[in-house]
Amino acid sequence: MPDPTTLTLYCEPCPRCALHAWQRIERGRLLWTSEWRCDTCGFGAPEPWNRSEGQGRPPEEVRAALVVAEGTVLLRVGGAGGAGLRLLRDALGLTMQELLTAVRDGYDATPVEARFLTGLLSGAG
Numbered sequence: 001m002p003d004p005t006t007l008t009l010y011c012e013p014c015p016r017c018a019l020h021a022w023q024r025i026e027r028g029r030l031l032w033t034s035e036w037r038c039d040t041c042g043f044g045a046p047e048p049w050n051r052s053e054g055q056g057r058p059p060e061e062v063r064a065a066l067v068v069a070e071g072t073v074l075l076r077v078g079g080a081g082g083a084g085l086r087l088l089r090d091a092l093g094l095t096m097q098e099l100l101t102a103v104r105d106g107y108d109a110t111p112v113e114a115r116f117l118t119g120l121l122s123g124a125g
């Protein structure tokens with residue numbers, strides 16, 4: 001007799017199943033939420049499947065869904081008028097390598113991240 005929990009893990013979403021993700025700013029914190037839902041096969045209905053939430057920079061697959069849905073805003077990093085390096089590290093937990101890349105190429109922030117960082121910058125300055 002298979003364990004029902006195991007069965008859910010092995011269910012196969014149809015090709016239209018998608019990870020939905022969004023971000024928001026709440027009490028000065030950057031928060032994200034994601035869940036699997038599908039209008040085609042009803043996956044994730046009535047209860048959202050595998051909903052997860054967190055703070056700061058979302059995991060890669062969540063962030064990818066955000067970028068697809070909302071696009072990105074290129075933030076200039078470092079230098080005059082650029083977002084502070086320390087701010088970027090503290091708020092989004094970027095590694096040193098990612099920071100260096102961001103200084104060179106700019107940082108592809110989601111619109112909510114951009115608003116969050118800009119808000120922090122104006123508050124800090």
Ligand SMILES: [Zn+2]
Nearest residue numbers: 014017038041
């Ligand atoms: Zn589906």
